[in-house]
Amino acid sequence: MQHVNRDNPIPLYVQIKDFWKKKIENGELQPGDQLPGEQDLCEQHGVSRITVKQAINALASEGLVIRHQGRGTFVASRRFQQDLLKLTSFTEDMSQRGLIAGARLLSKQIILATPELAKNLGVLEGEKLICIERVRLADNEPLALEIVYFPYDLCPGLLAEDLQSQSIYNLLEQKYGLILHVAEQFLEPSLATRREALLLQISIGDPVLLIERITCLKEGRRVEYAKSVYRGDKYRFRVLLERPTPNTSK
Numbered sequence: 375m376q377h378v379n380r381d382n383p384i385p386l387y388v389q390i391k392d393f394w395k396k397k398i399e400n401g402e403l404q405p406g407d408q409l410p411g412e413q414d415l416c417e418q419h420g421v422s423r424i425t426v427k428q429a430i431n432a433l434a435s436e437g438l439v440i441r442h443q444g445r446g447t448f449v450a451s452r453r454f455q456q457d458l459l460k461l462t463s464f465t466e467d468m469s470q471r472g473l474i475a476g477a478r479l480l481s482k483q484i485i486l487a488t489p490e491l492a493k494n495l496g497v498l499e500g501e502k503l504i505c506i507e508r509v510r511l512a513d514n515e516p517l518a519l520e521i522v523y524f525p526y527d528l529c530p531g532l533l534a535e536d537l538q539s540q541s542i543y544n545l546l547e548q549k550y551g552l553i554l555h556v557a558e559q560f561l562e563p564s565l566a567t568r569r570e571a572l573l574l575q576i577s578i579g580d581p582v583l584l585i586e587r588i589t590c591l592k593e594g595r596r597v598e599y600a601k602s603v604y605r606g607d608k609y610r611f612r613v614l615l616e617r618p619t620p621n622t623s624k
């Protein structure tokens with residue numbers, strides 16, 4: 375049995391992920407059902423273990439499956455999927471809190487990908503990137519300092535847009551037809567540097583929250599790498615956690 379097409383430009387792991395995702399979404403696989411083991415998946419799809427691992431990681435990061443160390447991979451409960459955090463923009467986050475989002479543009483430019491940026495965006499070193507730095511405002515008060523990078527070829531006209539009053543996610547979706555799908559996000563506490571303190575109107579050394587986000591398109595390509603510094607006194611991050619039910623952990 376082979377469900378991958380090597381002539382298709384869609385990466386093999388994405389094809390495998392989509393194959394299992396379909397089975398979960400159409401109910402062929404139910405919450406708590408176990409997926410075949412890695413070795414079986416390699417044989418079934420005729421791919422390497424690395425590709426299978428990537429596909430399972432992608433299913434897990436979409437909340438479709440849960441991995442239990444030493445026991446295997448199981449279809450997640452539907453409620454778990456509903457409870458997953460939504461991939462929202464700053465503008466949407468603020469409007470959910472009843473605040474008006476805004477931005478003060480600090481810089482916008484085209485740069486060439488450094489090794490670190492190339493790795494984070496899955497592009498080649500030296501590739502053209504769009505880089506935008508903004509202070510994000512909530513009801514006109516500075517809340518976060520945000521620097522975002524996008525591959526230039528995905529949204530070449532972005533720098534010509536009004537980036538102070540428009541939502542970038544909205545532009546990417548409406549103007550460039552990009553379907554933002556999932557993001558991996560890291561949160562880390564830190565202390566404000568001199569520059570951050572100045573821009574966020576806080577004191578040097580005040581607590582801040584560093585957030586890093588890598589956003590992917592539906593077909594798996596990385597579209598955004600963002601680094602934000604949020605004021606620790608104004609921002610709270612809400613995460614819903616669900617204890618695995620006996621059904622999903624058997």
Ligand code: GLP
Nearest residue numbers: 463464465541542543544587600
């Ligand atoms: C959040 C994310 C950023 C993203 C931004 C887009 O702040 N952390 O990664 O770039 O939203 O916000 P907007 O669409 O309001 O410009």
